[in-house]
């Protein structure tokens with residue numbers, strides 16, 4: 001190994017960073033409610049109340065929105081501290097934070113919103129009083145988002161919105177949706193004429209229809225807009241400048257996209273779980289074939305976590321991340337998928353049961369959640385910019401191909 | 402060398418296809434899966450009418466005397482249409498024990514009913530802690546003056562809820578994992594002492610954990626030799642595994658056809674997504690996986706009829722299952738990925754095919770299990 005190269009970078013956290021990590025972990029140990037931790041550990045369904053309860057505990061501590069400016073409740077942490085915090089939460093098995101308000105809508109408002117919009121929305125996002133969802137994708141516009149066709153036509157002091165969004169995560173729980181809509185029909189570039197609108201989910205003309213995924217779960221929806229009236233003050237940034245907003249949001253993506261902490265916890269859980277499964281009368285972890293797969297994910301995770309730290313180190317000075325985020329997304333999701341698959345494979349033939357026909361039988365819900373979870377995790381390489389699109393981004397942005 | 406189906410096999414494949422187009426569309430299947438029984442008796446009767454249930458059994462019990470290769474087109478169709486009726490459990494497992502090891506009287510009593518669609522079966526074998534090891538049997542059968550009493554717990558008995566008769570492995574001697582001492586019995590599914598906890602499986606079949614609590618069976622319920630049942634179990638499981646491989650070929654075919662069609666029709670960035678070379682290569686690899694799977698399924702089916710040498714049979718069935726398990730994973734995962742969000746939806750058949758392929762990869766042993774057996778068998 002080139003010693004000189006490695007000397008320039010300390011692979012360990014500094015003393016201050018370690019102290020910070022201990023502070024966060026200690027606080028999590030005391031404040032993460034046991035029932036929520038248990039639900040996450042059992043892969044149980046988290047209700048809106050569960051998600052908001054954890055949100056509000058963090059908000060009360062002042063830690064719900066670390067990346068926001070301090071005047072709006074941010075913590076003033078640097079990128080490394082933010083990373084340490086996110087990963088500590090993941091590792092502790094805290095419920096995920098729903099990103100749509102905190103990490104998507106809020107940064108957009110902070111950058112492009114009017115003072116009135118900030119005052120109206122940010123405090124409620126912070127306190128977890130309003131639940132947001134993201135209205136980007138449409139049936140005809142997924143990877144090619146800029147081709148979207150939901151229309152907004154201005155009539156006096158409001159827009160009239162017609163069209164359909166799809167795959168809208170948690171729309172059935174949401175109070176608000178931020179949408180990309182087309183305000184100008186014929187533009188030279190399809191990226192022009194798109195606007196960023198905030199829409200109250202209680203507006204007349206909005207219909208939310210569940211889309212059931214292959215694990216039987218309801219997390220995404222179709223959202224229909226039928227002559228929905230939206231006040232013009234809910235336009236963010238200039239009319240026709242929605243694509244600039246969308247691009248800012250992509251570039252602004254956080255560095256916890258790799259979900260190292262959560263994967264670390266899953267790996268430990270998998271290792272302990274596999275040790276309880278018998279193979280030829282011995283723990284499955286003693287079967288070399290299975291053990292090799294486990295070791296491989298562990299090594300992958302190690303490589304990713306150091307890669308993540310290296311990237312963070314480069315971002316300390318405040319440069320916006322570029323292709324790094326795409327790399328972390330690809331590798332992070334591959335690891336999450338591999339872990340979910342190994343959990344399923346660990347139980348062998350017992351992975352097959354799904355749901356009892358007669359509710360009264362003594363049914364092992366945890367084991368039965370492993371195959372559906374494997375199915376569900378296929379989504380991670382599709383959503384938030386599919387892994388193919390991430391590769392396109394790296395090819396174009398970083399490699400100039 | 403001839404890899405094509407002969408004329409009879411082609412006629413059979415055509416009649417199965419006609420039946421599926423008419424009675425087993427994806428919408429029809431959805432209704433069947435959602436019904437209280439989770440399978441259709443009417444479909445089962447149709448299976449009998451078009452001769453599917455008697456295919457491998459000898460003409461003197463009402464069958465057609467076909468080999469495993471003759472069943473391939475049926476299994477492929479089952480995989481392609483995701484048929485949930487207990488065909489493999491009955492024809493490929495349960496009745497095979499009777500056909501291979503039952504007394505003449507038992508064969509005459511059971512097999513004509515199977516061929517006529519009047520008797521469905523399931524194989525109750527897997528137990529807690531067994532994983533894929535066939536010799537792991539702790540269920541006990543004690544000799545009594547009238548026969549045997551069987552007690553134990555069986556897990557994930559696929560199609561047990563619809564079965565009239567269960568084939569049950571139980572130990573008449575030896576410790577829980579001894580190769581010797583395992584015996585095989587035919588047990589009436591409604592016999593006193595048999596109880597079931599019924600559930601749906603992730604691939605939309607019905608299965609049950611079966612508890613046997615002092616279940617009395619007569620002496621002639623024993624199939625094959627007492628205490629020497631393991632070889633019989635291996636033989637039948639290998640037969641069923643070869644058929645399962647053929648089922649996988651059908652499911653893979655559907656996944657590949659559907660994905661190819663999607664690549665040609667789904668437009669993004671103003672063009673069909675199939676015009677992206679990154680995706681073309683992925684599709685090509687899926688097709689290669691499918692072709693390899695088909696070859697190995699054919700090879701396995703050619704080696705599982707009664708006369709084959711057990712060592713050769715085991716090696717080839719394991720080799721086939723390794724390739725099939727890999728192909729199931731590969732094609733299933735890629736099919737979903739290339740469908741984008743649509744692939745995740747319960748609405749499209751592809752996500753159901755994904756679930757079945759995922760379970761086929763593990764059924765009767767995953768790739769690791771068969772790698773181990775392949776390396777150890779010589």
Ligand SMILES: Cc1cc2nc3c(=O)[nH]c(=O)nc-3n(C[C@H](O)[C@H](O)[C@H](O)COP(=O)(O)OP(=O)(O)OC[C@H]3O[C@@H](n4cnc5c(N)ncnc54)[C@H](O)[C@@H]3O)c2cc1C
Pocket residue numbers: 133134135136137139141142143144166167168169170220379382383384385386387388389392667669670674677679680738739740741742743745
């Ligand atoms: C569980 C889940 C939750 C989601 N939540 C939300 C949400 O809350 N809000 C929201 O707006 N959206 C959401 N989405 C939508 C998600 O962003 C899209 O599914 C994603 O952008 C892909 O679009 P698509 O599904 O239309 O697939 P398509 O774009 O049709 O892609 C199909 C396949 O083609 C590939 N492909 C497309 N273009 C190219 C190219 N140029 N080069 C190579 N390959 C290409 C894709 O990678 C994919 O494999 C969610 C999706 C899922 C599955």
